[in-house]
Amino acid sequence: MxxxxxxxxxxxxxxxxxxxxxxxxxxxxxxxxxxxxxxxxxxxxxxxxxxxxxxxxxxxxxxxxxxxxxxxxxxxxxxxxxxxxxxxxxxxxxxxxxxxxxxxxxxxxxxxxxxxxxxxxxxxxxxxxxxxxxxxxxxxxxxxxxxxxxxxxxxxxxxxxxxxxxxxxxxxxxxxxxxxxxxxxxxxxxxxxxxxxxxxxxxxxxxxxxxxxxxxxxxxxxxxxxQPRTSYVAGFVGNANILRCGGEFYAIRTENILMNGEPECNREAVVLEKSFAGGQLRILFELPDAQQLTASRYGIDADVQVGSRVMIGWKKENAIPVAEE
Amino acid sequence: MMDEACENKAKCKEEKVKCCMRSRAKSRSNWMLLAPIYVFTILFVGLPILYMFLLSFLSRAKVWGVDFTFTLDNYKRILEPMYIDMLRESFQLAVLSTSIITLLGYPYGYFMARMNAVWKKRMMLLIMIPFWTSSLIRLYGWIIMFRSNGVLDKVLMGIGLTQKPLKLLYTYPAVVVGMVYALLPFMILSVYSSAEKMDWTLVEASRDLGASAFKAFWTVTFKLTLPGLLSGVVLTFIPSMGLFFIADILGGNKIVLVGSVIQEQLTKGRNLPFAAALSAVLMVLTSLMIRLYRKVTRTTELEGLV
Missing domain, CATH: 3.40.50.300 (P-loop containing nucleotide triphosphate hydrolases)
Structure with a gap:
């Protein structure tokens, strides 16, 4: 012992x-x-x-x-x-x-x-x-x-x-x-x-x-x-999106979703919803393959229109591979 | 940390002021709401007791009723050895039956509170079923059990434990059994209502802090069910001094309780003032007892009473 x-x-x-x-x-x-x-x-x-x-x-x-x-x-x-x-x-x-x-x-x-x-x-x-x-x-x-x-x-x-x-x-x-x-x-x-x-x-x-x-x-x-190991941990601690890519799962924190002109933005998405949550803007996107993502941003994108198409993305190191439950 | 305390204090003050204002405005309507209870209590509790105390200082009329002449003779008469003995005997019987009732009733009430819902119902049913028939009829049931060559004798002789009838009826133990039987439910129910409200996490906390199972029971469970136990004692002790019909039916004429004497003085003796004096003494004695209990156990509340 x-x-x-x-x-x-x-x-x-x-x-x-x-x-x-x-x-x-x-x-x-x-x-x-x-x-x-x-x-x-x-x-x-x-x-x-x-x-x-x-x-x-x-x-x-x-x-x-x-x-x-x-x-x-x-x-x-x-x-x-x-x-x-x-x-x-x-x-x-x-x-x-x-x-x-x-x-x-x-x-x-x-x-x-x-x-x-x-x-x-x-x-x-x-x-x-x-x-x-x-x-x-x-x-x-x-x-x-x-x-x-x-x-x-x-x-x-x-x-x-x-x-x-x-x-x-x-x-x-x-x-x-x-x-x-x-x-x-x-x-x-x-x-x-x-x-x-x-x-x-x-x-x-x-x-x-x-x-x-x-x-x-x-x-x-x-x-x-x-470094959440499983999608449950990623979802429970902090707010993370769980994204499926082929057979793999990745967790991406809502604050790590980038948009509007930042260099990693290489995916097209539709804005489904946006809401203010205490100083934070929460935006719900839908990707072409019907997966949904939430981003939390600080006020700067207030002019994003629901229904509009925008480019979004994330830094590679921010997509953490996790085990699905 | 200090903020919070201050805030609370300020809040309390505010509340108090509000309360006072409200209560002044409301006190009149509250009084109206409570009036029926006061009227009821004064009419059916206060006045009869007052009447009883008044009667006890009057003397007996020649044929029936009372003479309105003040006297202390009724109380002097109670001091005669015969009545003092009778009081002592009633008291002893009440102490004995109440002790047995406590020993049986406390565990029953305690375990009933700890059982699951199904068993609670079953145990409750066991207590309630006897109430479906009159208590007098149930007492006659005990006669059938106790009398010579009755059910109990036959069973005991049948299995060879005894050779001849025990002659249990019309003995002191028979009366005690009758008292315990008649009054046990009151103890069980008041202990149960206390134990039912117990937060059993407290027992876990006590065990967690180093108490053995017994110590946890003694310092937490017992202390917190004491109000129930005490109201059970009050509810059984007082009647067991006065339930004359149990002493009469199961004890023959051998055991004379205060209750029996009061009843006899009232009906056969037609001596209302003396019966009133005896009742007054009984009342004062029992209320002294309750005060003593409370002092000793330091309980301020009694379950369901006061």
């Missing part, structure tokens, strides 16, 4: 009744890494997380935490903590008791618990809130209590199940930065779940794109974005 890996999944499978949710997941996660499981809902990312936490048992495969096989260990015996999507704060305990819950179970002396809770409150900028009950907190504050409650136990791996899903966009952005800062400061390995590709790209060291119980691609945000 390589000591650089804090967590390793080997051939993890899970089925609920007849539905196979995980079809053999292999994943190695390095110490201190921020890794995101990215995928649409129902792709199996939450099940993966629950299996790591021990809240669900896998049908096959093994899980190693820091070199130790934890596959059949009870959740309370794993040095892994979870930030739940619904936060799952204990409604009958105040903020301090919520955060101190794990430490109390470890029979840590009371004054030490109080000290650690204070540190945590400071870390998540909630000092002075210790006596509040969860119902008296805003969504963002609950979120931070949930994180503090998990992090205070100093887990080897922190699991976060769409922790920002319930927050509004502005708060979400803020919390993304906050979480990233926290992760750097604490040096804990984060496994983060989201269906939001932008969030994944913003925060992660590596992204694992999941689809129908399979890891489609694991790589840095850069790799995932610029």
């Amino acid at each position: 390589n000591n650089n890996y804090i967590l390793e999944l080997k051939g993890v499978r899970k089925a609920f009744g007849d539905t196979e949710v995980l079809k053999g997941i292999d994943l190695k996660i390095a110490k201190g890494e921020f890794i995101t499981l990215l995928g649409a809902s129902g792709c199996g990312k939450t099940t993966t997380l629950r299996i790591i936490a021990g809240l669900e048992t896998s049908d096959a495969g093994q899980i190693f935490l820091d070199g130790q096989d934890i596959t059949s260990l009870e959740p309370n015996k794993r040095s892994v903590n979870t930030v739940f999507q619904s936060y799952a704060l204990f409604p009958h305990m105040n903020v301090a008791d919520n955060i101190g819950y794990g430490l109390k179970l470890k029979r840590m002396p009371k004054d030490l618990i109080a000290k650690k809770v204070q540190e945590m409150l400071q870390l998540v900028q909630l000092s002075g809130y210790e006596k509040r009950m969860p119902e008296q907190l805003s969504g963002g504050q609950r979120q931070r209590v949930a994180i503090a409650r998990a992090v205070v136990n100093e887990p080897k791996v922190l699991l976060l199940d769409e922790p920002l899903g319930a927050l509004d966009l502005k708060l979400r952005r803020q919390m993304q930065l906050e979480l990233k800062r926290l992760q750097k400061q604490l040096g804990i390995t984060f496994i983060y779940i989201t269906h939001d590709q932008e969030e994944a790209i913003n925060m992660s060291d590596r992204i694992a794109v999941m689809n129908h119980g399979v890891l489609e691609q694991v790589g840095t945000p850069n790799e995932i974005y610029y």
